[in-house]
Amino acid sequence: MFSGHATSAGSARFAARHAANSDARFYRPAQGLTLSSLGIGSYLGAMDDATDASYGAAVRRALDGGVNVIDTSLNYRHQRSERSIGQAIEAWIHGGSGARDEIVVCTKAGFLVPGAIPANAIRREDVAGGMHCLAPAFLADQIERSRQNLGLETIDVFYLHNPETQIGHVSEETFYGRIRAAFELLEHLVETGEIRFYGAATWDGFRKGDPAPPLSLARMEAIAREVAGDGHHFRFVQLPVNLAMTEALAKPLVEGRTVLETAADLGVTVVSSASILQARLSRDLPDEIAAAMPGLQTDAQRAIQFTRSTPGVTTALVGMSKVPHVEENLGVAAVPPLSPDEFVRAFA
Numbered sequence: 258m259f260s261g262h263a264t265s266a267g268s269a270r271f272a273a274r275h276a277a278n279s280d281a282r283f284y285r286p287a288q289g290l291t292l293s294s295l296g297i298g299s300y301l302g303a304m305d306d307a308t309d310a311s312y313g314a315a316v317r318r319a320l321d322g323g324v325n326v327i328d329t330s331l332n333y334r335h336q337r338s339e340r341s342i343g344q345a346i347e348a349w350i351h352g353g354s355g356a357r358d359e360i361v362v363c364t365k366a367g368f369l370v371p372g373a374i375p376a377n378a379i380r381r382e383d384v385a386g387g388m389h390c391l392a393p394a395f396l397a398d399q400i401e402r403s404r405q406n407l408g409l410e411t412i413d414v415f416y417l418h419n420p421e422t423q424i425g426h427v428s429e430e431t432f433y434g435r436i437r438a439a440f441e442l443l444e445h446l447v448e449t450g451e452i453r454f455y456g457a458a459t460w461d462g463f464r465k466g467d468p469a470p471p472l473s474l475a476r477m478e479a480i481a482r483e484v485a486g487d488g489h490h491f492r493f494v495q496l497p498v499n500l501a502m503t504e505a506l507a508k509p510l511v512e513g514r515t516v517l518e519t520a521a522d523l524g525v526t527v528v529s530s531a532s533i534l535q536a537r538l539s540r541d542l543p544d545e546i547a548a549a550m551p552g553l554q555t556d557a558q559r560a561i562q563f564t565r566s567t568p569g570v571t572t573a574l575v576g577m578s579k580v581p582h583v584e585e586n587l588g589v590a591a592v593p594p595l596s597p598d599e600f601v602r603a604f605a
Contacts, residue, residue: 258404259350259357262411262453267290267358268325275323278367279590283323287401287526288454288492289569292361294472294527294565295589296326298576299338301535308334309341311578316345318580321354322587326572328495328528330365330418330458331373339406362409362527363493365458366399367391367418373402380500385426390407391417391435393416393442400451411450414493415443416458424471444485456493460531462506463496463516474516478523494520499539500546500563500571503604517569532564532573533557547588549603552592566595 268291272284284291297319300309316327327346329338346362349355369388378394390396400415415438432440443455462472474494481491496516498505504515505527520527533539539557550559557575564573577583595603 258410259346259407259513261357262409263290263325263413265291266357267356268292269360271325271359272323272546275590279323282594283590285571290305290361292326292526292572293324294394294425294572295324295561295586296328296572296574297324297583298530298574299327299342299578300333300576302334302338303579304334306339308578309337311580312338312341313345313348314343314580315577315583317354317595318583318585319577320345320349320360322583323590324583325360326503326528328363328530328574329407331399331417332365332368332370332418335371336373336402336406338392341402343406343408353510355401357409361413361538362407363410363414363416363495364403364407365416366396366403367422370399370456370493374400374600385423389419389422391420391423392438393438394454396439396442396473397446399445403454404451410580412452413454413491415452415455416444416493416495417456418458419462420457421459421462433480436477436485438480440484440489440491444481444490445558447490454492455489455493456495457527458495460497460530463494464502465511470516474519475523475527478525485526492524493526495528495530495574497531497534497568498527498561498564498573499534500531500542501534502531506567506604517567518545518575521569527569528572528574529567529570530574532558532575535576544604549599550595554588555584557585558588560593561586561589562592562595563600565589565604568578568600570600573578 272291375398378398383392481489538560542556
C-alpha cells in the first residue's frame, strides 16, 4: 500500500502544477489542504470489468486534468469502485504523474455490503433496518477493507455513510450513543494512521426535516469535541447541493442558521454530492441559467458552476465513469466561480 496521506505541501504542489490551465479560484483551502472545487465520484455503474476499466481511465484523466478530490464508498458497486480507483491511483503514481501526498481520497461505510459483512464484528441488535451498522468493530473492519481496496495506508477522509438511515429504527439517545462510540473509534484510527479526517456523508440527514432535520451537525461536532477536544478530526460533511436541491443554502434549520452556515461556524468543510443530480441537470436547463453563467459551454458545466459557487461549498462532486465526461466537466476549471452577487442573481 502507498504510505502517507494528502498534505499541505503536496496538495499545494498539485494545484501549482495545474495553475496554467485553471482559474486561481479552482482550488480552495480546507483543513490545511488545497482541494480542487471539482471532485470525481464513483457511485453509479454496472458491476462488470468494462465499467471498472472505464472508471479507472476516468480517474486518471481527472487527476491529470487537475482534480485532486476522489470520492468513493465500500458500498459503491459492491467494492468495485474502490478497487478501480486504487488501481488508477497506483498507475498514476507509478507512471510518474504525481505523488500520494497530492490527492485527497475519501470513502465511506455504514451499509451492509454483500461480500463484505464480517462474521464476528456485528450483533443483530447493532443493525438498523436490516441494512445499516455503526458498531465500532464493524466500522474498523470496513475501513481495513477500504484501505486494501484502495491500496492506501491512510484514507484522507472517512465518512459515516448516511447515518440518518438509523433514525426511526432506534431512539435518539441510542443513535447519538452510537455516534459517540463511532467517533471514539475514528479518533483512535487517526492516531494509528489509518484515516486522517472523518465526517458524515448524508442524503437527507442535514437537508430535510420539519422543523429540524434528523441529524444535528452541532450536536455531532459537540460529541467529537467531547471525545477528542478542540483538536478533534470531525472536519468534513457531504450532502447534496445543486440547482434542484437548495435546502442547504436556503432552509434555516436551527436558530435561523442553514447547514452551510453552521458548518462554517464549526470549522467543518462541506463537500457537495449530486452536483448534476445523476445527469438530470446536464441537459435542458432554462435559458436563464445559461445567461447567468457566462463562459461555459454545456448544461453540465453550468450545474457544476452553480454548486461550486455556492457560499460554503468547497468541492462539488460529480460522478464520472467515462473520460469524455471528465473532459467536458473540466471545462469549469478555467472559468472563475460566480461572484457573490452573480450567485445571488443566478439563484434568484
